[in-house]
Amino acid sequence: MTEIARVEGLKKAFGRIQALQDVSFMVKAGEVVGFIGPNGAGKSTTVRILLGIIKADAGEVKIFGKDAWKDSFEIHKRISYVPGEVALWGGLTGGEIIDLFIKLHGGGDQEKRDYLIERFELDPKKKAKSYSKGNRQKVGLIAALSVDSDFYIFDEPTSGLDPLMEAIFQEEVEKIKKAGKSILLSSHILSEVERLADKVVIIRQGEIVESGTLDELRHLTRSTITVGTKGDVAAMASLDGVHDFVQKEGQATFSADPEFLDGILAEASKLGVKKFEAVPPTLEDLFMRHYEGE
The missing domain is CATH 3.30.70 (Alpha-Beta Plaits)
Incomplete structure (x- = not known):
């Protein structure tokens, strides 16, 4: 299988705190990798380095064969990302923000956008400042799933969603998985990871403690x-x-x-x-x- 993302020997410290110590794993084409660990284990730090938001102290991080830090602009054209806390512009409506995100990405599928808005039961005409955490999360998910990306990075994507919406998210992820897309899913909902992931990477205190398919583990x-x-x-x-x-x-x-x-x-x-x-x-x-x- 084609290598989509490779993290090798990744290290990152914030002052005296060693957030990541020799983190290594790979995501292949058409593969869903579940990235799990408790709060503070290093999941979000790893994701931010993958996205080129922060720079690693040591190690190599490549996506599509490009350097995650130096080539982040080119990489972002082919990825979709949803964080666990989606920040929105309060004065815009949910629909306007989704359209803006899609436009910033370079264009998306309007029909799929409308389908996802209905599927996630989002009122796109409401101002974002009136949205609950769950509805803010829906805006990020709809925008990410409305564009055709090669690599989807979800960092606690269902945070704030009720169980019904979690199930809908899982169904949509299964669809993009069947389409041959690659996904890194960081989640504390283990049943979600177990349902979707081909491979699991467990991180503890900044170190990878286990990785492999569920059958292997x-x-x-x-x-x-x-x-x-x-x-x-x-x-x-x-x-x-x-x-x-x-x-x-x-x-x-x-x-x-x-x-x-x-x-x-x-x-x-x-x-x-x-x-x-x-x-x-x-x-x-x-x-x-x-x-x-x-």
Whole structure:
């Protein structure tokens, strides 16, 4: 796949605070990369360096093969960006601001603009100063999605939106993903990232602690197993790889290390399986693994 963005050895300090330490990841053509971490982890600093808003202290950041700092003007012609806090001109209407953003980008799809305004249930005739945070966010999203870009950067894009609007945003992102566009999605809503992302990059205290596809990362956390057997299910409590074993009414629930699943299944078969459910770990499980110090 064609490389769209590459971040390598990125470092950035603000005074004595080291915001980023050796951050590296890549976004390929047609790929959605989920960029996750708590507030203060370095997500927005990384995004601002990608956008050429601030300059890195060290490392290399390239988008479309161009330097993110030196060639930011050329790069911006081919990207769309939505921050978590959209600032608007209070005296203009939402529709006027959307049109201005589209014009500044170099032109967009008027039909798609109108469709998105209706889809996101935005009143484009109201002055921006009367908008709630959620409506300000909708203006940024509609403007970004109305233009044809090669790379979309979303930094907490659904901040302030209700769950219905979040779902609509996710549906629209899936459409541009199917069109072969690349997306960097920085979000604290893990279910959103899990639904949309091909690859996940987890940042903690300015460092990348995990990266890869969800399938590649899920081996790092345990599946939750629920099993009911004809024989005494308590015999499974002492098996290798079984943790947090809880027995109730002839069945047991426990977490299991993936490398021991064969042995667990074999023991369950000996006891006579009446019920067996295995739930793979979620992105939230993986995320919390790093932030609970496991």
